[in-house]
Amino acid sequence: MGSVAGDAARLAYPPARRDDSVVDDYHGVQVPDPYRWLEDPDSEETKDFVAKQAELAETVLAGCPDRENLRREVTRLFDHPRYAAPFRRGNKYFHFHNSGLQAQSVLYMQDELDGKAEVLLDPNTLSKDGTVALSTYSISEDGDYIAYGLSESGSDWVSIHVMNVTNQQPMPDKLSWVKFSSISWTHDGKGFFYSRYPAPRGGELDAGTETNINLNHQIYYHVLGTNQSEDILCWKDPEHPKYSFGASVTEDGKYIILTVYEGCDPVNKLYYCEISSLPQGIKGFRKRQEMLPFVKLIDNFDAQYQVVANDGDEFTFLTNKSAPRNKLVRVNIKNPELWTDVLPEHEKDVLESADAVNNNQLLVCYMSDVKHILQLRDLRTGNLIHQLPLEIGSVSEISCRREDKEVFIGFTSFLSPGIIYRCNLAPAIPEMKMFREISVPGFDRTSFQVKQVFVPSKDGARIPMFIMSKKDINLDGSHPTLLYANIRGGGEYGEEWHKAGALAMKQNCFDDFAACAEFLISNGYTSSSRLCIEGGSNGGLLIAASINQVICGLISLGVLLLTLVLWTCSAFTSSQLVMPGLQTMVVQIRKKSSNGSSNILPFIMCGDLGSKALVANASIQQPCC
Numbered sequence: 001m002g003s004v005a006g007d008a009a010r011l012a013y014p015p016a017r018r019d020d021s022v023v024d025d026y027h028g029v030q031v032p033d034p035y036r037w038l039e040d041p042d043s044e045e046t047k048d049f050v051a052k053q054a055e056l057a058e059t060v061l062a063g064c065p066d067r068e069n070l071r072r073e074v075t076r077l078f079d080h081p082r083y084a085a086p087f088r089r090g091n092k093y094f095h096f097h098n099s100g101l102q103a104q105s106v107l108y109m110q111d112e113l114d115g116k117a118e119v120l121l122d123p124n125t126l127s128k129d130g131t132v133a134l135s136t137y138s139i140s141e142d143g144d145y146i147a148y149g150l151s152e153s154g155s156d157w158v159s160i161h162v163m164n165v166t167n168q169q170p171m172p173d174k175l176s177w178v179k180f181s182s183i184s185w186t187h188d189g190k191g192f193f194y195s196r197y198p199a200p201r202g203g204e205l206d207a208g209t210e211t212n213i214n215l216n217h218q219i220y221y222h223v224l225g226t227n228q229s230e231d232i233l234c235w236k237d238p239e240h241p242k243y244s245f246g247a248s249v250t251e252d253g254k255y256i257i258l259t260v261y262e263g264c265d266p267v268n269k270l271y272y273c274e275i276s277s278l279p280q281g282i283k284g285f286r287k288r289q290e291m292l293p294f295v296k297l298i299d300n301f302d303a304q305y306q307v308v309a310n311d312g313d314e315f316t317f318l319t320n321k322s323a324p325r326n327k328l329v330r331v332n333i334k335n336p337e338l339w340t341d342v343l344p345e346h347e348k349d350v351l352e353s354a355d356a357v358n359n360n361q362l363l364v365c366y367m368s369d370v371k372h373i374l375q376l377r378d379l380r381t382g383n384l385i386h387q388l389p390l391e392i393g394s395v396s397e398i399s400c401r402r403e404d405k406e407v408f409i410g411f412t413s414f415l416s417p418g419i420i421y422r423c424n425l426a427p428a429i430p431e432m433k434m435f436r437e438i439s440v441p442g443f444d445r446t447s448f449q450v451k452q453v454f455v456p457s458k459d460g461a462r463i464p465m466f467i468m469s470k471k472d473i474n475l476d477g478s479h480p481t482l483l484y485a486n487i488r489g490g491g492e493y494g495e496e497w498h499k500a501g502a503l504a505m506k507q508n509c510f511d512d513f514a515a516c517a518e519f520l521i522s523n524g525y526t527s528s529s530r531l532c533i534e535g536g537s538n539g540g541l542l543i544a545a546s547i548n549q550v551i552c553g554l555i556s557l558g559v560l561l562l563t564l565v566l567w568t569c570s571a572f573t574s575s576q577l578v579m580p581g582l583q584t585m586v587v588q589i590r591k592k593s594s595n596g597s598s599n600i601l602p603f604i605m606c607g608d609l610g611s612k613a614l615v616a617n618a619s620i621q622q623p624c625c
Contacts, residue, residue: 011060014052017045075101076441083436085399085408085420086113090143092165094120103130107137107146109165120168121148138183138192139165141253145224147173147183147192156180160194162224175228179214180244186275186282187253191223193234195245215241219258221282232285234292249275250310251356251402257307258294266320266495270298270305272333297333309356309379309402316342316379318354324495326351328362328382343382349373350494356402358425361385363407365395369452370464370492374409376430388423388432392450408435414468415445447471455519458511461500463487465516467525475524482532483520487512487542509542514550 018034025031038046061067084096084105093113098105104123110116126132135158137148144165149158160175160183181195197214219235222228235258237243246259254276260269271294278284278292285292298305303321310316313334320326323345331339343351343364350367357363362377372395374388393413400407409421409432418438424431449471454462464486473479486492489501489509501509517533520526535543 011056013056014049016049077443080417080438080440082418082438083420085397085410087399087408088401088404089139089141092143094139104133107134120165121146121163123150126150127152136160136181136183138185140185140189140192141187142189144189145171145185147185147194149178149181149183160222171225173222173225173228175222175231180217182246182248184248186221186249189224191221191282193219193221193247193249193256195219195247213242217244219245219247223283230286232282234282234285235294236291248307250307252310254312255310256292256294259305262301265301266304266498267301268298268304269296269301271296295333297336308354308362316354316356318351320495325349326494328354328364341382342380343377348493350491352491353398355398355400357400357407358405359402361425363398363400365398367492370466370486371452376425386430388430392452414450414466415448453519455512455515457488457508457515459508461488461508461512463512463516464492465519467520469525473525477521477524477527478530479526480530480532481520481526482534483513483517484533484535485513485516487516506545510545510549513542513546517550 016035017037019037020032020034022033022036023030024033037043038049040046079100081100082098082105086093086095088094092109092111094107094109095117096105096107097117102124106119106124107121108117109120110118121134121137123132123134124130131153133151133154135149135151137146139146145162146165147160147162149160151158156179158178158181160173160178160181162171162173163169164171175194175196177199178194178196183192183194185192195217197218198216216236216238218233220231221234222231234247234256235245237245237260240262242262244261246261248257248259249255250257254274256273256275258271258273260271261267273292273294275282282292303319305321306318308316308318308328314330314332316328316330318326319329321329325345325348327341327345328343328351329339330342343354343362345351346366348368351364352367352372353365355363356379357376360379362379362382364375364377366373366375371392372390374390374395376385376388377383378385388409390411391413393411393416395409396412396418397410398407399410405424405426407423407425409423411419411421413419416437417440419434420436422433422435424433447470448468450466450468452464452466455465457463469479487501487509488497489506491498499505501512513533517531520531521528533543533546535541
């Protein structure tokens with residue numbers, strides 16, 4: 001793509017005002033923040049700076065001779081049909097489909113799986129540039145209505161709309177100030193639960209560029225065909241304004257489950273309300289100055305609880321209570337003193353999900369050494385019935401309900417962008433067949449190989465890493481390589497693995513990443529001049545630390561601010577990064593950077609990366625020239 005770094009000295013970067021008066025004190029360490037003014041995206045000074053930066057970038061990129069060739073090749077590789085797993089509501093099937101280059105996938109419906117599919121909702125028609133996205137949706141039990149949330153230009157703010165599925169006509173319902181919300185219909189189809197924040201004082205604001213924290217999340221019930229001002233307030237907690245809430249109706253339609261969160265940690269409170277216990281139903285609370293009578297089953301943040309199934313008052317939960325790799329437990333919610341294990345914690349593998357299927361069975365998904373395995377188990381006992389055949393890869397989605405004898409499973413691997421399996425659970429041995437496969441034109445999966453290695457980190461921890469390359473690769477260190485590793489801080493081995501890379505243990509992440517880079521170099525896969533690293537959001541934090549400590553790389557929207565806790569949804573990440581985690585990490589980086597490094601690995605941009613079929617979710621993505 002040409003030498004950009006070599007021309008850096010000749011580039012006229014826009015000047016950035018330095019304000020040396022801004023200094024923060026973290027654990028006795030003075031940390032200057034001279035560019036704090038750039039944290040205000042709506043100030044004229046920030047807008048002018050960003051515009052000039054964009055103008056400079058465009059002048060540089062315009063001079064790259066391979067830019068158009070790269071654009072054409074990436075466009076060609078993206079131009080292939082993609083499907084999501086189908087699901088059933090009422091007497092119809094629904095699925096998402098993208099023809100190739102559509103900005104947003106389209107929701108289709110059909111009477112039979114092999115019947116003609118017609119468009120139900122196409123978000124691409126809602127804006128000229130495709131920046132209006134379908135962020136959430138829910139179809140009523142009878143399949144007659146769909147409530148769906150739209151967001152604009154990547155904003156977290158959502159507006160909920162309703163459509164009549166039968167005639168595909170929009171309803172007048174429109175709900176505003178919705179954020180971090182699901183949609184859950186009551187089984188009578190008369191309305192749904194959703195989450196929102198109070199409307200801001202002083203009228204409208206630019207819902208997308210504001211950086212203040214949202215407070216006082218609330219649960220409402222919307223009755224179909226009414227104005228939002230008539231919605232029924234079901235739950236709020238003004239004593240804890242930073243809490244967030246989610247409400248869902250159980251699959252049998254009898255209970256409302258309220259989950260309470262205070263951040264990104266895998267813990268939640270859990271309350272329930274029996275719908276039949278409401279004498280006048282939910283609508284009876286419209287004129288009453290009280291909330292729904294939720295019973296507090298779990299009223300502390302000591303573990304995570306997710307409903308898997310219920311038979312009346314007897315509930316099965318997936319939890320990490322005294323089980324960092326998760327387990328299944330059962331309790332009668334009317335007599336919550338006795339909890340029993342249905343599926344105990346595995347000694348090594350992480351139980352990622354469990355779905356009730358075929359009336360009395362469970363489809364469970366384990367993460368085993370960063371690979372997914374699927375098992376069919378008995379719902380009552382947890383006993384293994386059958387292990388479903390899967391190659392090395394990841395289960396991307398499972399589409400099923402408890403009544404279903406047929407399950408659809410989305411699957412991706414390092415060598416396949418997507419397969420949807422159709423699994424018939426009626427016979428003694430489940431029948432698993434390919435329903436749809438996504439193929440990329442010009443990519444021959446048989447020419448590539450995937451191997452898994454375990455790299456010792458600085459403290460001896462074994463870090464799993466997949467290496468994807470062409471077959472019969474010559475390990476001479478000449479290959480451009482993109483590193484994206486499964487380091488500590490993720491969920492690959494459960495909560496202990498996660499905590500080993502959070503807060504004051506954040507340095508483990510950087511050590512793990514450096515160890516993986518050193519493995520690739522020492523084993524001849526690449527060299528320091530041909531190794532590329534990149535990351536966005538929390539991954540951007542990793543890249544920033546690596547740049548300071550060992551490696552040089554590319555950051556995309558990194559989580560780098562000590563003041564992050566003050567910013568919108570970033571407040572939910574505070575338990576992972578700040579006070580004392582990120583602040584302590586910054587002190588560590590400052591100390592380590594001042595000591596220098598003997599193994600600086602420069603970043604190099606490889607011009608032909610787009611033509612080498614980089615596979616999503618790969619831990620090591622290695623295009624081989």
